[in-house]
Amino acid sequence: MNNKPEFRIVLSAPDMADDLAAIQRACFPKLAEAERITAAHYRAQIARFPEGQMSIIDKSGRPVASSTDLICKMDFEHFEHRYIEAVGNNWLTTHDPTGDWLYGADIGVHPDYRGQGLSRMLYEARQNLIRRLNLKGHVAGGLLSGYGQHSSLPVKEYVDQVVAEKIFDPTLSIQLRRGFKVRGIFNNYVDDPGCQNKAALIVWDNPDYRA
Numbered sequence: 001m002n003n004k005p006e007f008r009i010v011l012s013a014p015d016m017a018d019d020l021a022a023i024q025r026a027c028f029p030k031l032a033e034a035e036r037i038t039a040a041h042y043r044a045q046i047a048r049f050p051e052g053q054m055s056i057i058d059k060s061g062r063p064v065a066s067s068t069d070l071i072c073k074m075d076f077e078h079f080e081h082r083y084i085e086a087v088g089n090n091w092l093t094t095h096d097p098t099g100d101w102l103y104g105a106d107i108g109v110h111p112d113y114r115g116q117g118l119s120r121m122l123y124e125a126r127q128n129l130i131r132r133l134n135l136k137g138h139v140a141g142g143l144l145s146g147y148g149q150h151s152s153l154p155v156k157e158y159v160d161q162v163v164a165e166k167i168f169d170p171t172l173s174i175q176l177r178r179g180f181k182v183r184g185i186f187n188n189y190v191d192d193p194g195c196q197n198k199a200a201l202i203v204w205d206n207p208d209y210r211a
């Protein structure tokens with residue numbers, strides 16, 4: 001349900017690519033340049049898997065948030081990988097229409113528009129896509145954005161405390177509110193000192209999935 005009538009979810013379009021790249025830079029200021037999604041990447045992602053690329057636009061039609069997804073197969077026994085490999089260097093060449101999981105490559109809400117439920121809108125739209133495509137669920141590497149302030153703790157303990165709601169992580173806590181569960185830890189997911197390169201493997205199981 002869209003309880004924010006001033007904002008609307010749309011499929012991302014090629015003419016939004018420059019705005020989306022600017023949002024990406026604002027959302028991931030410490031992420032290595034080589035891992036950031038550029039305007040050219042956005043255009044390629046839209047061409048490869050249009051339904052998986054969503055944006056939120058304001059009343060003027062300008063994007064203020066977006067998400068990037070691809071479809072993949074998952075082996076939860078051997079899940080360790082790096083972000084940049086999973087997303088085919090951001091070109092989404094890894095998108096596999098015969099797969100059964102939606103892989104959450106990216107979500108970003110421009111800093112000026114946070115705390116208004118926009119990520120909730122995007123996560124719910126992605127869950128609807130998963131239901132429509134009858135996929136098993138949503139899987140992602142949830143960046144441990146707050147770990148830098150708690151890096152004296154072993155990362156497993158940090159994640160346990162976020163799950164127990166003793167520590168608020170600006171990214172993982174929000175994802176847990178959307179129904180994701182932590183299934184593992186990536187020690188070297190991205191090149192980003194903001195999260196000390198670390199992420200949690202997070203999974204949302206589609207309750208309506210039919211084998």
Ligand SMILES: CC(C)(COP(=O)(O)OP(=O)(O)OC[C@H]1O[C@@H](n2cnc3c(N)ncnc32)[C@H](O)[C@@H]1OP(=O)(O)O)[C@@H](O)C(=O)NCCC(=O)NCCS
Nearest residue numbers: 027107108109114115116117118119120142143171174177
């Ligand atoms: C993580 C991010 C996408 C969240 O976007 P957002 O639009 O501000 O989030 P929302 O407003 O939808 O808030 C989502 C939930 O978190 C809660 N929340 C948000 N900020 C909170 C805070 N400081 N303390 C407690 N709860 C908070 C909201 O109440 C809401 O919960 P509810 O819907 O159950 O009430 C945004 O901060 C962002 O773009 N971060 C940088 C990029 C990033 O890290 N992306 C994720 C990569 S894995």
